[in-house]
Amino acid sequence: MATSRGPYAKGVAKREEILRAALEVIARHGYRKTSTRELAAAVGLSEAGLLHYFGTKEQLFEAVLRARDEADRSRFVDVPDSIGLLAAAVRHNGSVPGLVELYSTFSAEAGDPEHKSHDYFVDRYAAIRSSLADAARARQAAGTFSPSADPETVATALIALSDGLQIQSQYDLPADPADLFDNVLDLLRDS
């Protein structure tokens, strides 16, 4: 048996270059219209060469979304709790429509239990839900959040609100989704 040696430094760098390029191409052409062919051309690789790094098109897009989560976390390190983090992310989404389209489409498609990225979203939703519920409990203890609201319910609803606003923002929304999200949070503080 060959023992796994892990990626070489060159491979790591190429991976990052591919992720950056994928982000850029997706932002311009959208998710559905971005082919592996086009992506390969953008980084100077053959299609086979590109897929060597990520296995399938889907795993590549999953990697792009993981990279975005990571980037958001480090962009908003100073935000006090995960409810605030979600609000900041919703606001930031307004400036990256290509990523919003990727996230919306991909999270809907991966709803199929046989989709390669299904488990990624199961884990991601569970983690966010748990951390939002913690934040809701902390805010309730501090007296800055509706005491009658069930934390788990609030957590699930806030995620749904964020996801749903990302979809609606692709159509003609009369207001800024981020302002809307903040307004709903205000309602929950006062009820």
Add this chain to the structure above:
Amino acid sequence: MATSRGPYAKGVAKREEILRAALEVIARHGYRKTSTRELAAAVGLSEAGLLHYFGTKEQLFEAVLRARDEADRSRFVDVPDSIGLLAAAVRHNGSVPGLVELYSTFSAEAGDPEHKSHDYFVDRYAAIRSSLADAARARQAAGTFSPSADPETVATALIALSDGLQIQSQYDLPADPADLFDNVLDLLRDS
């Protein structure tokens, strides 16, 4: 000039048969995995014959969603206002996972302004938003809804909540999405 004669009785019947069959096949196999070939076979047509009626696969799926909206409206005629209608639809969605997958995926994909069904969703969202805002105003006037909530904001947020719950329901949700939706409505009544 060729004057349009409209569809023959046979064509009208076949159209309905196709929509019914599409609903069933999509409910079983999901949206992404349903091919025009499979759909054509299910109604005893060639692919070209199938596409003769709807032009493209996308227009066929749009027709399926229009038929669903129509079916929901007649299923819930006795529901007093459109907020109640949305709540009833969310509850009903729990029994038709294939349609939920179709709706989630398709509404995300059609976010692309060049998608053939983009305008359908623009109109649909605008209509639902307007009717939900009317319902919120009526409930506020009747004293059964938070007076501090802006009706337009509530309308957009309720749609987002419904859409987002449809996505999350495809993963491991700890609670029933319909109960969750009702709980959020309760919070809005008391605030």
Add this chain to the structure above:
DNA sequence: GTCTATACCAAGATAGAC
């Protein structure tokens, strides 16, 4: 019964995943 738009099919062009 004539006429032509509608209903439908066979084959293939095109394009993307892998």
Add this chain to the structure above:
DNA sequence: GTCTATCTTGGTATAGAC
């Protein structure tokens, strides 16, 4: 390169208005 998917082209057969 191979396989699979959508959609077009170019046709024939039939419904149904007149």
